[in-house]
Amino acid sequence: MASSKTITVEVDDVSYTDDVEPRLLLVQYLRERLGKTGTLIGCDTTNCGACTVHLDGVSVKSCTMFAVQADGHQVTTIEGMATDGKLAPLQEAFHQCHALQCGFCTPGMIMQSASLLKENPHPSEAEIRDGLEGNLCRCTGYQNIVAAVKSVADGVEYGDSGVSASLEDAQNAGVS
Amino acid sequence: MIPSPFDYAAPTTVAQALDLLADAGDDVKVLAGGQSLIPVMKLRMADPTMVVDLGRISELTGVTDDGDSLLIGAMTPHHVIAKDLLIATYAPLLAQAAATVADPQVRHRGTLGGALVHADPAGDMPAPVLALDATLVVAGPHGERSIAAADFFQGYFTTAVQEGEILTHIRIPKYVGWGSHYEKFTRVAQQWSIVAVAAMVRVEGGAIAAARIGLTNMASTPLRARGVEAALAGCALEADAIATACAQAADGTEPASDLNGDAAYRRHLSQVLTKRAVLSAAGL
């Protein structure tokens, strides 16, 4: 049995020190040791992006990194996105734009979208789509995800009417 | 999915890393960005007993101006390569290719050196490095050696880096007055290249003075399309003439057949993509 390593990682603003097997993936550390089950595993091959978290502020796939590599680094997961009980703008936008159905890709999508907007605060629709190329969604067909990210880039402020204000169709619910 | 157990070390200097490799025996893997190695370990297609992680060696990261050339640390991640000002100025081809690797998350972790040593025939970084006539600096137990890109890629997932050695830097001559373009062809966005073409063109007086063409996934290693390069030298800046020159792109290639296309298709693609890459590099 390979010898374990002691790591200290700051996750969602809390510092943790743990002994881990070198082979433990960051995503497994987050889920199994820290109970951060908001971050999900959807594939084995670094394709689906469900496990996306931020490492020192940039998006990474936490299934393609060992926990030992995160030693001394800062990790933000979906569970650290809301601050002071207030949703992050992207979380609010995903809700408002109906950018999720089953919700499984959602944490990764939101984390990647946040990283994308940090690098390119005013992306075009094509740039948003390209920026999400490493995140698979099987439910939404992506259109509302793209709309959600665009709305945050455009600084749209949502009220709390409980009714979608962002979708063409919602504004025009009447049909011929 | 979890890899087999292994021991892990994270040296902070190249010297330490070389010592670790020397002591580790045969079953050691060098971990760079891990974006290819870790999936393979998870699928247990690689089962090293020891992993030496280069991620904490700060001397291996960054781009520096070194007179006539740029010196790029092997651990510099793709996303840095894609945005670095020096690279944008003197070797934009490398930046264009780096921006197409996999997806943004992978580009945040994956490194230039890792991609080169991994030497996947469908990887996007080898062909530009070849087209740029880069030199690869390798450190080993007996000191440092420099390898020309043309000698570096030796076969399917095989390079000139020997056991116990580490690729430390990539030296790229500064190119001034060249246009470049990386033309990548895939079925879905995050896919490995089916075929891609790295093209550099220097235009003088309304004609192509010189061209350098690297091909991705047209053989077990990246290739230079020497015939096209020769045909383009002196070629008029005119689409039909360029197309004619690029029709030789498939000469001497040995592309694989797989789910994404057979060899005949890849040969054809190489011609079309070379033409498009050259036209774009030439500003047409």
Place this chain on the structure above:
Amino acid sequence: MTATAQVHSNEVGKARLRKEDAHLITGRSRYTDNMVLPGMLHLAMVRSPYAHAKITGIDVAAAKASPGVMAVLTGADVAAEQGSLPNAWPITPDQKAPAHPSIAVDEVAFAGEVVAVIIARSVAAARDAVELVDVNYEELPVVLDLEEAFTDTVLAHPSLGTNLSANWVFDSGEAGTGAPVEEALANAEVLIERTFYQQRLIPSFMEPRSTVVDPTSEQLTMWTSTQIPHILRLMLALTLGIPESKVRVVAPDVGGGFGGKLQVTPEEIITVLAARRMGKPCKYTETRSESLMAAHHGRAQVQRLKLSATREGIVTGFSVNLLADMGAYLGLVTSGVPILGAFMFNSIYKFPAYRFECNNLFTNKAWTDAYRGAGRPEATFAIERIMDELAVELGMDPLELREKNWIKHEEFPFTTVCGLEYDSGNYEAATAKAVELFDYAGLRAEQLRRRNSNDPVQLGIGISTFTEMCGLAPSRVLGSLAYGAGGWEHAQVRVLPTGNVEVVTGSSAHGQGHETAWSQLVADRLGVPFENVEVLHGDTQVSQRGLDTYGSRSLTVGGMAVLAAADKVIEKAKVVAAHLLEASEDDIEFSAGNFTVKGTDTSTSLGEIALATFAAHNLPDGFEPNLDSDATFDPVNFSFPHGTHLAAMEVDTETGQVRIRKYVCVDDIGVVVNPMIVEGQVHGGLAQGIAQALYEEAVYDDAGTLVTGSFVDYLVPSAPDLPHYITDRTQTPSTTNQLGAKGVGEAGTIASTPAIVNGVLDAIRHLGVRDIKMPCSPSRVWHALEVAKTTGGAQ
């Protein structure tokens, strides 16, 4: 339906934001793999690398000795208790099916079949031990190709003596629903014969399947990533011989299904067996590679078609002969999937004669079963592709040809050549709207320009006018088709003392937004605030009766049960209201949550009645003190959504690359409860249908190994691979349910595939290309163009 309820209908039609989102966007999700129980053990499966082999020996000693391993079970160890996985749809009395043990005992019939299970203290320990199990196989010949399977040269299951599971025929002449098709074909002025291939697809839900079983206490509890907790509970009881009352199945958050989780899986049974054996909770979560290899696949048909028509373009007969790939085993509804398509090949058209024959065949590939649309996408593809072929043959605009043959809006209700009664529809209206949004004339003009200028990028227009039968299903119809269960749905509505309302539904959502939509229905019907309605589902202990979620049935069946239960609550409350207001029941009117004595201001609210009922101090004699009601709704007919989808496809003739330039769909799904959710369903459906046309295919090598065994090779499209969809609706209310709703969950998938492929072919048919197998990959498109060139195929 009470007239008063209609007046206060301000929730139905509103784009209510989803109640389901809050926990999903903040990472407080409850997917099965998130669950941890004290002392929980972890499973890993040992799977066969061979597609067909005899198991001649298994040595588990080294695995058992591996650190952390508690036990290793082989098929032989559980042979007496594991039973055979169920097939609930024996489509013919003589249907053949092999026994389907969860852990193979003597023989494996596809690569990925489980041959042993490791039970260990951690996932890592279980995975490590998988490598240590030594299985001896004696390889057997494999049959992989459908046309070859039909010849019985090589048998997928030698013990059956044939690969043919069942032969099923519908003939309109024999059924008396139309003329005999042979005559029509024999007398055809124009006869189009084509063979189309429906490639094998993998549902690829984003959440890998996961199951936790807790055997402690008197009841066995299973949390599992399933679409069908109720059916699963029954099937666990029947398969394993456990009293149904001792089994509880919970579907917590479920990360998509698309039919792929409409199954009773070996892995679920194995987890039960392991947990019972160990007396401890056990968890199994598959890897994506395992999911792609062993979770059921979909589609996989060869469609041999003959269509006869007059020179004027009136179709006179249609004959369909299918080879349908069951894979290695029959799953829950595997054999019925082609039958769900049998009634849809005639689509929106008035064909006078029709014959459908299907041969269900075994192969040594992963089992197939329902995948989004299940049978109807295959049928829609076949008819919409061949209608285009007929239009080409006749030199007629494909839209004009369709209009000549479709049922006119004034002809509804219309009984089709299959004997189905389409209750409503307006194909003219949907098509007119789509044509306008699309700029059909403008794009046709551009197409001509590009053709004339020999543009390397050619433009094509793909059309798909579709209908489908959904809202599965009238129980009597299912019975007549030999399905093993009914198609009703159950609901309960409970008014709590505080006036809050709990709705229990038997449909089990996994992304569809039932909590939101059902809240809207009940808020409207009972006149309570949307926020005050709580929807409970997905746990057989909470929702005792149900038939779950598939076949676009939730609203048109489950939603109707909810409304019926709400109406019963109103009737109950009215009795109390009359008593409290000292009036006759006949004089009580209900509106917007209030019961009023006709013609007076005297009224009481539902909330007040709920509290009074709870207190039970002053109720009418004999009144049971509760405001709870159950309802079970069995639909009288399917619902028949329809629509017109138009795709402008650009084909780069130099590379074969295909791009969607514009996609317009106008769907008629009747009355809409939540347009935002409907849009989402349409978008996602389109993405999957487009993916079939362009990207996805499960490919096996000659040995029967899945080549597309990860998302590196099985190409699920991401955001840059799909277009911005232009969607709109027309509305012809369904007459078969009180809301006028039709299903929408599968519409996009059913309609989009032929629209895309028709568009690709329309772009390059003039270059001599007649057909391209799906997915229309760049290499296939380019090769088709090359073949056309060398055969001088320009028409």
